[in-house]
Amino acid sequence: MNLSIITENFGIYAEGLQNTLMLVSISLAIGLILAIPLAVLRCYGSQRVQLPIRAFVYFFRGTPLLVQMFLVYYGFGQFEVLKTSIFWPFFREAYLCALFTFSLNTCAYTVEIIRGAMVATPHGEIEAARAAGMSTPLMLRRIVLPSAFRRALPAYSNEMIFMLHGTALASVITIVDITGAARIVNSRFYSPYEAFLTAAVLYMAITFTIVFFVKRLENRWHRHLQPQQQTAEDN
Amino acid sequence: MRRILGVAILLCLLGTTVQANDWKKVRIGVEGAYPPFSYVQPDGQLAGFDIDIAKALCEAMGSECVLVAQDWDGIIPALLAKKYDAIIASMSITEERKQKVDFTHKYYQTPAKFIQEKGMMNAFSTEAMKGKKVGVQRATIHDRYLTDNYGQSVEIVRYASQDEAYLDLTAGRVDMLLADSVALSDGFLKKPEGKNYEFIGPDLSDPKWFGEGAGIAIRKGETDLAEKFNKAIDTIRANGVYKQIQDKYFDFNVYGE
Numbered sequence: 001m002n003l004s005i006i007t008e009n010f011g012i013y014a015e016g017l018q019n020t021l022m023l024v025s026i027s028l029a030i031g032l033i034l035a036i037p038l039a040v041l042r043c044y045g046s047q048r049v050q051l052p053i054r055a056f057v058y059f060f061r062g063t064p065l066l067v068q069m070f071l072v073y074y075g076f077g078q079f080e081v082l083k084t085s086i087f088w089p090f091f092r093e094a095y096l097c098a099l100f101t102f103s104l105n106t107c108a109y110t111v112e113i114i115r116g117a118m119v120a121t122p123h124g125e126i127e128a129a130r131a132a133g134m135s136t137p138l139m140l141r142r143i144v145l146p147s148a149f150r151r152a153l154p155a156y157s158n159e160m161i162f163m164l165h166g167t168a169l170a171s172v173i174t175i176v177d178i179t180g181a182a183r184i185v186n187s188r189f190y191s192p193y194e195a196f197l198t199a200a201v202l203y204m205a206i207t208f209t210i211v212f213f214v215k216r217l218e219n220r221w222h223r224h225l226q227p228q229q230q231t232a233e234d235n
Numbered sequence: 236m237r238r239i240l241g242v243a244i245l246l247c248l249l250g251t252t253v254q255a256n257d258w259k260k261v262r263i264g265v266e267g268a269y270p271p272f273s274y275v276q277p278d279g280q281l282a283g284f285d286i287d288i289a290k291a292l293c294e295a296m297g298s299e300c301v302l303v304a305q306d307w308d309g310i311i312p313a314l315l316a317k318k319y320d321a322i323i324a325s326m327s328i329t330e331e332r333k334q335k336v337d338f339t340h341k342y343y344q345t346p347a348k349f350i351q352e353k354g355m356m357n358a359f360s361t362e363a364m365k366g367k368k369v370g371v372q373r374a375t376i377h378d379r380y381l382t383d384n385y386g387q388s389v390e391i392v393r394y395a396s397q398d399e400a401y402l403d404l405t406a407g408r409v410d411m412l413l414a415d416s417v418a419l420s421d422g423f424l425k426k427p428e429g430k431n432y433e434f435i436g437p438d439l440s441d442p443k444w445f446g447e448g449a450g451i452a453i454r455k456g457e458t459d460l461a462e463k464f465n466k467a468i469d470t471i472r473a474n475g476v477y478k479q480i481q482d483k484y485f486d487f488n489v490y491g492e
Binding site: 078190 | 307308309311315335392393394395402403405406407408
């Protein structure tokens with residue numbers, strides 16, 4: 001172990017950490033914002049609306065993230081039509097290609113997570129909402145979505161962690177994320193152990209941060225599911 | 236009787252240890268993504284100058300060789316981890332690498348050069364290169380040279396293999412590439428996808444960055460294998476096999492001075 005390699009190259013890791021955090025937070029945000037309306041349409045839309053959403057989810061869940069990224073990064077670059085179009089400045093950038101792929105990928109998984117949680121809404125709650133004369137949008141807003149988010153949280157925290165680890169693939173298309181930084185350091189000093197161990201520690205730190213905040217959110221949202229706390233008045 | 240048996244067993248044991256150091260079988264790490272020196276043919280077979288040289292050297296050493304394809308990034312760590320015994324992968328002999336591995340004598344030496352899209356710059360100048368994206372293979376002498384000399388003025392994009400750098404140059408994601416001139420000319424410029432690109436700037440061969448040519452890397456201390464390779468390089472240089480292989484790929488002298 002030669003830790004001086006890591007301390008001397010901390011700048012590279014700092015750049016990598018910043019890129020990883022940006023990639024994962026932006027793609028999760030875009031993915032989630034797109035996924036909520038898509039999940040609602042997937043549950044309540046007509047067949048014509050559901051079909052493209054099903055196809056989208058099917059494609060992104062049915063193929064590896066690496067293959068999707070290669071399709072976007074190397075694949076799109078092959079078409080002259082695209083290269084002369086207004087979209088090219090976007091797809092020219094490796095960073096934006098990665099962001100594009102990651103966002104759609106996490107969106108597809110999140111649609112399924114939220115849809116599953118919505119379908120699991122107890123039937124009685126829906127009947128009660130209907131009986132109280134709520135319209136579908138109102139029922140969604142007041143009854144279905146809030147309880148669906150509660151049920152979706154554990155599964156969604158998994159998705160966040162998977163996405164974080166998925167961003168390691170960005171290093172394959174020249175982006176200097178945490179893994180990319182480790183590769184540069186490894187290739188310069190030929191010390192894979194130190195280089196990748198540092199990357200592992202950084203990923204673990206981010207994962208535990210995510211877990212910590214999800215746990216707090218769970219405590220808040222799932223208070224009704226926890227065993228009742230004994231209070232002084234009860235005795 | 237017992238003594239004879241004991242001696243016989245001892246001899247057998249000695250015999251095997253001697254054989255193990257005999258280098259009857261040598262495993263060689265190659266890259267496979269660096270045309271025309273090393274590439275994978277459509278049928279999946281490895282081919283190229285490095286590959287042919289490796290085979291010729293093995294024949295000259297009288298050893299049986301196994302070629303192991305390995306990504307460039309991990310090519311030295313895998314040698315140190317004994318996944319193979321030697322690297323024949325156009326690896327330049329540099330001071331930095333010598334701290335980790337031993338090298339044989341060089342087996343070829345060619346200068347490095349920039350390429351650009353035809354007419355992007357009329358004349359090579361550091362001033363005109365400011366802010367341009369320059370692609371380079373990660374952890375090569377070219378990466379080192381670019382980082383040390385142009386690190387502040389250009390944006391360096393690092394690739395795992397030369398093939399990926401060519402893809403991004405044609406896709407317009409980088410403006411220039413720096414690499415070995417022969418690899419660039421035969422691996423890219425002479426191919427249909429390279430027709431819009433050209434060399435720019437001087438031949439670069441400063442020994443401070445570009446070393447003493449490409450050699451064969453061996454684990455430190457295994458001087459017997461290094462010596463065998465050195466002798467084999469001399470043999471194929473002398474008996475014309477080297478020239479035959481050279482003429483198969485190039486129309487000039489790649490060995491250098």
